[in-house]
Amino acid sequence: MNRIHGVKRLTGNRFLNLYELDASCRSGKHLPYYVASRAADTQHLKALGGNRSADGVILYGVYGPQRDKLVLIRQYRYALGDYVYEFPAGLVEPGEDPQKAGTREFYEETGLNFVPVSGGDCQRPFFTTIGMTDESCAMCFGYCDGTPSNANQEEAEDIQVILADRAECRRILKEENVALMCAYMMMHFIAGDGDPLAFLKEF
Numbered sequence: 680m681n682r683i684h685g686v687k688r689l690t691g692n693r694f695l696n697l698y699e700l701d702a703s704c705r706s707g708k709h710l711p712y713y714v715a716s717r718a719a720d721t722q723h724l725k726a727l728g729g730n731r732s733a734d735g736v737i738l739y740g741v742y743g744p745q746r747d748k749l750v751l752i753r754q755y756r757y758a759l760g761d762y763v764y765e766f767p768a769g770l771v772e773p774g775e776d777p778q779k780a781g782t783r784e785f786y787e788e789t790g791l792n793f794v795p796v797s798g799g800d801c802q803r804p805f806f807t808t809i810g811m812t813d814e815s816c817a818m819c820f821g822y823c824d825g826t827p828s829n830a831n832q833e834e835a836e837d838i839q840v841i842l843a844d845r846a847e848c849r850r851i852l853k854e855e856n857v858a859l860m861c862a863y864m865m866m867h868f869i870a871g872d873g874d875p876l877a878f879l880k881e882f
Contacts, residue, residue, distance in 0.1 A: 684709065686721045694770070698724060715812040717770070725813040733804040733817035736781040738767040739864055739876075740793055740823040746874050748842045749865065750823055751851070752788060755837035763856040764841070766864070768816070777802070781819035789840045790828025795821040799882030807860070820876050845869050 685701035695715055702712040716724055723729040740750035753762050769784030771777055778795045785793035804815035827840035843851065848865045851857060857865070868875050 683726050686724065686727065688721055689713075700726065713811070715814075717814055725815075729813075731804065731815065733771050733777050734814045735768060735770050735816040736777045736784060737816050737818050737860060738781050738785050738793065739818060739820045740767065740785060740789075740791070741821070741875050742791070742823050742842050746822070746876075748844050749848065749868055749875070750785075750789060750791060751841040751843050751861065751865075753839040753841055753855075759856065761856055762837075762839075763858055764851050765858040765861050771817070777804075777817035778819055781817075781821075785821075785823065787831045787833075788836070788838055789823075790830060791823045791825040791840070793819075793821045793823045795819055796876055796879060798879045801879060801882050820879060822876070 682703045683700050684703065687699045687701075689697045689699055695717060696719075698714045698716055698718075698721065700712040700714060701709060703709050714724070714726065717734040718724045718729055721727065725731060738750075742748040742750050750767065751764050752767055753764050755761070756763050767785050767788045769780065769788070771780040782793050782795065785791060798818065798820045802817055802819060804817050807814045807816055827842070829838060829840070832838055841847075843865075845868065848869050852862060852865055852869075871878075
Protein backbone atom coordinates (compact mmCIF):
# COMPACT_ATOMS: atom_id res chain seq x y z
CA MET A 680 0.00 0.00 0.00
CA ASN A 681 1.47 3.32 -1.08
CA ARG A 682 1.38 5.86 1.73
CA ILE A 683 3.75 8.36 0.10
CA HIS A 684 1.90 10.98 -1.96
CA GLY A 685 4.64 13.48 -2.59
CA VAL A 686 8.23 14.37 -1.70
CA LYS A 687 10.05 17.66 -1.22
CA ARG A 688 13.83 17.86 -0.97
CA LEU A 689 14.74 20.34 1.76
CA THR A 690 18.55 20.43 1.55
CA GLY A 691 21.23 20.20 -1.12
CA ASN A 692 24.23 18.60 0.54
CA ARG A 693 26.78 16.22 -0.96
CA PHE A 694 26.54 13.20 1.37
CA LEU A 695 23.21 13.49 3.20
CA ASN A 696 19.93 15.29 2.58
CA LEU A 697 16.64 15.90 4.34
CA TYR A 698 13.37 15.11 2.55
CA GLU A 699 9.80 15.92 3.57
CA LEU A 700 7.32 13.19 2.64
CA ASP A 701 3.62 13.85 2.21
CA ALA A 702 2.59 10.64 3.96
CA SER A 703 -0.70 9.16 5.12
CA CYS A 704 -1.27 7.12 8.27
CA ARG A 705 -3.61 4.11 8.67
CA SER A 706 -6.67 6.34 9.00
CA GLY A 707 -5.85 8.08 5.73
CA LYS A 708 -4.91 11.36 7.38
CA HIS A 709 -1.99 13.13 5.71
CA LEU A 710 1.04 14.21 7.71
CA PRO A 711 4.58 15.42 6.99
CA TYR A 712 7.28 12.83 7.64
CA TYR A 713 10.96 13.75 7.52
CA VAL A 714 13.64 11.38 6.22
CA ALA A 715 17.41 11.78 6.01
CA SER A 716 18.82 9.98 3.00
CA ARG A 717 22.02 9.39 1.05
CA ALA A 718 19.90 9.71 -2.11
CA ALA A 719 21.00 12.60 -4.30
CA ASP A 720 17.43 13.29 -5.51
CA THR A 721 13.85 12.23 -4.86
CA GLN A 722 13.71 9.51 -7.52
CA HIS A 723 16.46 7.57 -5.73
CA LEU A 724 14.69 7.48 -2.36
CA LYS A 725 14.02 3.90 -1.28
CA ALA A 726 10.47 4.88 -0.29
CA LEU A 727 9.81 5.56 -3.98
CA GLY A 728 11.41 2.36 -5.26
CA GLY A 729 14.95 3.65 -5.47
CA ASN A 730 18.03 1.42 -5.59
CA ARG A 731 18.26 -1.00 -2.65
CA SER A 732 22.01 -1.47 -2.95
CA ALA A 733 24.23 -0.64 0.03
CA ASP A 734 24.83 3.04 0.75
CA GLY A 735 27.64 2.18 3.12
CA VAL A 736 29.72 -0.63 4.53
CA ILE A 737 30.54 -1.60 8.12
CA LEU A 738 33.72 -3.62 8.75
CA TYR A 739 34.10 -6.38 11.32
CA GLY A 740 37.85 -6.96 11.42
CA VAL A 741 39.55 -9.66 13.50
CA TYR A 742 43.18 -8.94 14.36
CA GLY A 743 46.18 -10.97 15.45
CA PRO A 744 47.54 -14.50 14.97
CA GLN A 745 45.26 -15.79 17.74
CA ARG A 746 42.27 -14.02 16.19
CA ASP A 747 41.47 -12.66 19.64
CA LYS A 748 41.08 -8.92 19.01
CA LEU A 749 38.53 -6.74 17.26
CA VAL A 750 39.52 -3.66 15.32
CA LEU A 751 37.44 -0.79 16.66
CA ILE A 752 37.70 2.93 16.14
CA ARG A 753 37.11 5.67 18.68
CA GLN A 754 35.83 8.55 16.59
CA TYR A 755 34.71 12.09 17.38
CA ARG A 756 31.12 12.51 16.18
CA TYR A 757 29.68 16.00 15.87
CA ALA A 758 26.14 14.71 16.45
CA LEU A 759 27.18 13.73 19.99
CA GLY A 760 29.84 16.35 20.63
CA ASP A 761 31.92 13.47 21.94
CA TYR A 762 33.85 10.35 21.01
CA VAL A 763 32.07 7.05 20.33
CA TYR A 764 33.34 3.51 19.72
CA GLU A 765 32.41 2.07 16.33
CA PHE A 766 33.56 -0.34 13.68
CA PRO A 767 35.44 1.14 10.72
CA ALA A 768 32.89 2.11 8.08
CA GLY A 769 32.40 4.23 5.00
CA LEU A 770 30.31 5.00 1.95
CA VAL A 771 30.07 2.80 -1.12
CA GLU A 772 30.64 4.70 -4.36
CA PRO A 773 28.04 4.21 -7.15
CA GLY A 774 28.68 0.87 -8.85
CA GLU A 775 31.37 -0.10 -6.33
CA ASP A 776 31.44 -3.58 -4.81
CA PRO A 777 30.91 -3.34 -1.03
CA GLN A 778 33.90 -5.60 -0.26
CA LYS A 779 36.20 -3.42 -2.35
CA ALA A 780 34.77 -0.32 -0.72
CA GLY A 781 35.27 -1.93 2.68
CA THR A 782 38.89 -2.85 2.03
CA ARG A 783 39.58 0.71 0.88
CA GLU A 784 37.80 2.34 3.82
CA PHE A 785 39.43 0.01 6.34
CA TYR A 786 42.91 0.99 5.19
CA GLU A 787 42.06 4.70 5.06
CA GLU A 788 40.66 4.74 8.60
CA THR A 789 43.03 2.34 10.34
CA GLY A 790 46.15 1.84 8.20
CA LEU A 791 45.58 -1.93 8.48
CA ASN A 792 45.24 -4.51 5.71
CA PHE A 793 41.79 -6.13 5.52
CA VAL A 794 41.29 -9.55 3.87
CA PRO A 795 37.55 -10.16 3.38
CA VAL A 796 35.90 -13.48 4.23
CA SER A 797 32.75 -14.57 2.43
CA GLY A 798 29.73 -13.98 4.63
CA GLY A 799 26.93 -15.07 2.31
CA ASP A 800 23.58 -13.57 3.28
CA CYS A 801 25.19 -11.89 6.29
CA GLN A 802 26.74 -9.43 3.85
CA ARG A 803 23.61 -8.23 2.08
CA PRO A 804 22.51 -4.67 2.88
CA PHE A 805 20.54 -4.11 6.09
CA PHE A 806 18.89 -0.92 7.27
CA THR A 807 20.33 1.23 10.04
CA THR A 808 18.10 3.77 11.85
CA ILE A 809 14.86 3.32 9.92
CA GLY A 810 12.87 5.76 12.06
CA MET A 811 14.70 8.65 10.44
CA THR A 812 16.73 7.41 7.46
CA ASP A 813 16.50 4.98 4.54
CA GLU A 814 20.26 4.31 4.70
CA SER A 815 21.35 0.70 4.28
CA CYS A 816 24.76 -0.80 4.97
CA ALA A 817 26.46 -4.04 4.02
CA MET A 818 28.56 -5.82 6.63
CA CYS A 819 32.00 -7.04 5.58
CA PHE A 820 33.93 -9.55 7.67
CA GLY A 821 37.63 -10.22 7.49
CA TYR A 822 41.02 -10.78 9.05
CA CYS A 823 43.52 -7.98 9.26
CA ASP A 824 47.13 -7.29 10.02
CA GLY A 825 49.65 -4.48 9.92
CA THR A 826 50.40 -1.49 12.11
CA PRO A 827 47.62 0.96 13.00
CA SER A 828 48.03 4.42 11.46
CA ASN A 829 45.94 7.55 10.96
CA ALA A 830 48.08 8.81 8.07
CA ASN A 831 45.34 8.24 5.47
CA GLN A 832 42.40 9.70 7.38
CA GLU A 833 40.52 12.68 5.98
CA GLU A 834 40.96 16.11 7.54
CA ALA A 835 37.51 16.05 9.14
CA GLU A 836 38.11 12.63 10.71
CA ASP A 837 39.36 12.33 14.29
CA ILE A 838 39.86 8.58 14.70
CA GLN A 839 41.88 6.47 17.11
CA VAL A 840 42.40 2.80 16.22
CA ILE A 841 41.66 0.36 19.04
CA LEU A 842 42.70 -3.33 19.05
CA ALA A 843 40.35 -4.69 21.70
CA ASP A 844 40.45 -8.13 23.31
CA ARG A 845 37.39 -9.54 25.08
CA ALA A 846 38.25 -7.90 28.42
CA GLU A 847 38.59 -4.48 26.78
CA CYS A 848 35.33 -4.99 24.88
CA ARG A 849 33.57 -5.65 28.20
CA ARG A 850 35.02 -2.45 29.63
CA ILE A 851 34.01 -0.42 26.58
CA LEU A 852 30.44 -1.73 26.69
CA LYS A 853 30.23 -0.87 30.39
CA GLU A 854 31.85 2.57 30.37
CA GLU A 855 31.96 4.20 26.94
CA ASN A 856 29.75 5.66 24.20
CA VAL A 857 29.18 2.84 21.70
CA ALA A 858 27.30 2.71 18.38
CA LEU A 859 24.44 0.20 18.59
CA MET A 860 25.52 -2.05 15.71
CA CYS A 861 29.02 -2.17 17.12
CA ALA A 862 27.68 -3.03 20.57
CA TYR A 863 25.71 -6.02 19.26
CA MET A 864 28.72 -7.43 17.45
CA MET A 865 30.97 -6.86 20.45
CA MET A 866 28.52 -8.86 22.56
CA HIS A 867 28.74 -11.67 20.00
CA PHE A 868 32.54 -11.50 20.18
CA ILE A 869 32.56 -11.61 23.99
CA ALA A 870 30.11 -14.52 24.16
CA GLY A 871 32.16 -16.74 21.86
CA ASP A 872 35.59 -18.28 21.91
CA GLY A 873 38.00 -19.28 19.20
CA ASP A 874 37.66 -17.70 15.76
CA PRO A 875 34.97 -14.96 15.91
CA LEU A 876 34.21 -15.47 12.19
CA ALA A 877 33.60 -19.22 12.39
CA PHE A 878 29.81 -18.64 12.41
CA LEU A 879 30.00 -17.45 8.80
CA LYS A 880 30.51 -21.04 7.63
CA GLU A 881 26.81 -21.61 8.31
CA PHE A 882 25.98 -19.04 5.63
